[in-house]
Amino acid sequence: MTTRADGRADDELRPIKITRNWLDHAAGSVLIEFGKTRVLCAASASEGVPRWRKGSGLGWVTAEYAMLPAATHERSSRESVKGKIGGRTHEISRLVGRSLRAVIDYKALGENTINIDCDVLQADGGTRTAAITGAYVALADAAASLGVSKALTGSVAAISVGIIDGAPRLDLPYEEDVRAETDMNIVMTGEGKFVEVQGTAEGAAFDRSELDGLLALGEKGCADLTKLQQAALAG
């Protein structure tokens, strides 16, 4: 049996905190914390849709993920200053957008666009999963304030899992993440179906039974997060 530096059980989430309405202007906004990871999620609504979708009667949801320079252990340079967005940022922005679109009824949304901004204020592993989990709550608040709650067909949450020292663990902080042999991000609906499964062998390739172990752990973590989302929205 392994022991985690923060004393958690292998299938236990870090302390999760969801603060709604953290901003005054956006239609919905949430500061979500997975331990020391802190992500500010804002959902802004605007009339109209991108050009390729005009006249369809359908809405659109898109997301942008970014990290503040001082969010990381070593300050990272600003993408606006470098003049281009890195591959990792692109990849996560696309993942967040796809995950949220999985629970959108475009017709019920009408020809409106919701922009989701997920800005990492502090990073300690799991920023993309915190972003998705918090963004859903911000999106629910935005949909309610716009009177289109029915445009949400369900909820969505995400968690990271990984194999460290041979054992599967849930919700990896940075120091576990860098040591993980395999790293997987799982996005699920509140009804327990999969939206995204992204597993990567960082060190050794993994076999089917390890994969099954990680999937089971991810299902458990997403179910826990779903309850925390419901509690926050009921609060």
Add this chain to the structure above:
Amino acid sequence: MTTRADGRADDELRPIKITRNWLDHAAGSVLIEFGKTRVLCAASASEGVPRWRKGSGLGWVTAEYAMLPAATHERSSRESVKGKIGGRTHEISRLVGRSLRAVIDYKALGENTINIDCDVLQADGGTRTAAITGAYVALADAAASLGVSKALTGSVAAISVGIIDGAPRLDLPYEEDVRAETDMNIVMTGEGKFVEVQGTAEGAAFDRSELDGLLALGEKGCADLTKLQQAALAG
């Protein structure tokens, strides 16, 4: 006599809140609030200096200012996505850097660089003055943690003043800022000397007596902020 929407006297600051150590990784970090304006200021230290300064024995301090997309009333687009930094962002980043460098003893800093990041989480007027005022506190904490407090030769604070409906007012929120005939940002040291004076006629040009009135109001505001900075650092 004029009445302000928020009931303040014309020479009164908005409620100011300075929260130190808001982040875990940066050498110094402050969340500063001027009313609804909220700026996260982080000071990160690194060894070495830019190429043009190598071997001089002198340190360097530089700053980057940016705004989150959802900080403003209408969501603004992300500069990293646009692939270039706008003129306003450039201008304010340079102002913040110059203001802080006015109280730096480069020799005492040694060949080290301090990067100041000022990220506006929410904007309601006066973001650049909040950024400078908060950045000084973050810088003081960073200098202390690095054991080079003597590299700071004094303190620096900044405030906006403007003429609205013919009367000079201190610390303009957004709704006053857009109506101001003249708008001025004043940066001063804790000893009451000027570091920067930037006045702009937005509507009609202003005469010397109006300018004198604005300068007096700015001196008052900066003195008030200096006391709040001292209290925060003593806390």
Add this chain to the structure above:
Amino acid sequence: MTTRADGRADDELRPIKITRNWLDHAAGSVLIEFGKTRVLCAASASEGVPRWRKGSGLGWVTAEYAMLPAATHERSSRESVKGKIGGRTHEISRLVGRSLRAVIDYKALGENTINIDCDVLQADGGTRTAAITGAYVALADAAASLGVSKALTGSVAAISVGIIDGAPRLDLPYEEDVRAETDMNIVMTGEGKFVEVQGTAEGAAFDRSELDGLLALGEKGCADLTKLQQAALAG
């Protein structure tokens, strides 16, 4: 039971063709065809490694994926002309690089870099899986020509699977890909272990048994491709 437009069984690959040494200059080069999908994979060796790896005694392998404008049904615009790389391109380039690095012994490679270029000459679905599968063969040829075949600890192949009209299918061409409810790319070693698993619900979220069906199909497809790679390298 479903019927595929091209008459294939649900677990059958398209005709696969691997042409080695398609180019004269690169250390290894392969034109790989998955049906109408045609990807030119080239492995170029150079001395030295990126700056962050210098002096480590370890080598590096990196990949770039791109698509010619006329490769797609509708001509797509050229990323060099747009002046920036899109998120999808970034994402796939990173995937190809990670997949190949899973079978590299950096120490055996020494401080050398191998650049893998995967250029899609014609696209009909599965371009990223063809790229990975062909790139491995180009890499093996390059390693042999450089006398460092032992730097390859195994082989790697990739295939797409998806659920179309409720049934899981292997190796989706474009017309199936756009109709897929769920789309998954699986990268495996020749020994049958997973390197990457990326599943996305395009329409409805998928449950665990559907996921298991897709994984089994992917294992079958990667095993078939491994044999084709071996045959090509033996040829």
Add this chain to the structure above:
Amino acid sequence: MTTRADGRADDELRPIKITRNWLDHAAGSVLIEFGKTRVLCAASASEGVPRWRKGSGLGWVTAEYAMLPAATHERSSRESVKGKIGGRTHEISRLVGRSLRAVIDYKALGENTINIDCDVLQADGGTRTAAITGAYVALADAAASLGVSKALTGSVAAISVGIIDGAPRLDLPYEEDVRAETDMNIVMTGEGKFVEVQGTAEGAAFDRSELDGLLALGEKGCADLTKLQQAALAG
């Protein structure tokens, strides 16, 4: 009492030369010289206004400032080659535009745009103040040639002032500019009102009496320039 290298009194301008109609195509064009500083100012008119202003019945004036590579003592690199505009260029372009807009009656201009280009052919300090002073004359010529002279509600001129060796001086050439403890640019209307006041402590912070001294000097310099502008336009 101080002595200036070029023998001028502390409150004396350098030789100013304003050559109108230096170009054949632009609606108005001026080559302005402040000593060795030489700026080519061109005002080009076009129908229509930027998108955000369409249908308002109001015109627009905007400015771009730039420096030729060989204008400076050491050749500077070309911003078009670097692919981005530096902060200083952005800042001055914005200042020139704001300064000229202070004397524009947008309604009288109608839905037309005037682009002001200020290209520094040779730099010896004071390029931004020469740009503003010359641009006004080019703008006046352009307005006259377009038959909208009434769209100009007044004139505008600009001058630099600074404290060198403890004494305030007017119109700093490069060798004084680099030595200045405090540096201020003042933009005023022909009627003696302020449009912009930008003062920066380059070395030590400055006190109120020093600020007053600089303002007085700036008022004198702008008044002198106003007369020279009038003479040029009468010529």
Add this chain to the structure above:
Amino acid sequence: MTTRADGRADDELRPIKITRNWLDHAAGSVLIEFGKTRVLCAASASEGVPRWRKGSGLGWVTAEYAMLPAATHERSSRESVKGKIGGRTHEISRLVGRSLRAVIDYKALGENTINIDCDVLQADGGTRTAAITGAYVALADAAASLGVSKALTGSVAAISVGIIDGAPRLDLPYEEDVRAETDMNIVMTGEGKFVEVQGTAEGAAFDRSELDGLLALGEKGCADLTKLQQAALAG
């Protein structure tokens, strides 16, 4: 008398191979080979013309030339990754476009645009001349498939000539190209008229009689290529 490394006569082309319909999606596509130089030329048609040409009733033809990273002896870096197109690429793209437009009847084309993509898969000298020669065949196929063959008023072909060791030679491979004292690219119509003549003294300047020798050689080479184009199109 000189001897060429590949045994050709000084006025002899390398083996030329023109493969039509190499791609499935583009309206016309050709893989053209000049010895080891291999260029994929695709002609894609789309409705409409660039904005500046709308409503004119006239069509447009434009071209983009690029080189795959592994095409050259030493891998070259990807222009999309660098974020900008180099001068050489720009120059050749413009040359290819101009050359093809010389045989276009815009009116007969109607308000349609044909995009020509010339991607160099392998480079061994003469890539721009192979691109033009192959692009014409792709364009002819595209025009035929669109039913506007009459929009082509003639054919166009191109060849390189140069002076090596004092003697004029036709169709230079890379190893001759780098040694050439003078290098010239000649573009001609099928009727034997000149479309472009671009000669450059790489080493010593050349006199009129040398120029005349090169022109004669170019006329011979273009006439030979014209016959090969006709044969390919008749095939």
Add this chain to the structure above:
Amino acid sequence: MTTRADGRADDELRPIKITRNWLDHAAGSVLIEFGKTRVLCAASASEGVPRWRKGSGLGWVTAEYAMLPAATHERSSRESVKGKIGGRTHEISRLVGRSLRAVIDYKALGENTINIDCDVLQADGGTRTAAITGAYVALADAAASLGVSKALTGSVAAISVGIIDGAPRLDLPYEEDVRAETDMNIVMTGEGKFVEVQGTAEGAAFDRSELDGLLALGEKGCADLTKLQQAALAG
């Protein structure tokens, strides 16, 4: 027989004016005028050479050509603002650099770089030929001031020729340039040898006798310019 709008004979240059030392800082500088076309050419010297040439003992000469926005009949947009350099600018910068390098003895120059900047202040046709012709004079002055006049092995000049209404003409102004059926730029040494020949059929393709007529005219024009360069340098 044709008549030109400005009354010139078909083989006559426009009035040419060469003003040396137009700038104070550059090692050599020339304002050259071909009629209304006005180009400022500056040659700046710096120690060292580009990385790929270090340690070779050889110098380098490079050139950048650009156009001010107000130089053209219709204001053109600034390439620094667009964030990229256009193909035409790239092409001409390369042509100017190649032309000057044709008369450089790199060994005599030593490991120094000369940057040539050609900025078009006003454009009326022939800007690239004026740039080359003026740049040579600036380069000669720079070489003399650096004490390396022997690094120039000869002189270089350039002129445009074209066929208008069926007749060959020398030195085309804008209004002839846009009407030309064929347009050619010729760069020659002072000794009457060719450095560059670039001819383009704008309308109809041209035959060999027309080409011969243009070449003869170009030889005459370059010889005339060589004399004017010599006179300017002797002055």
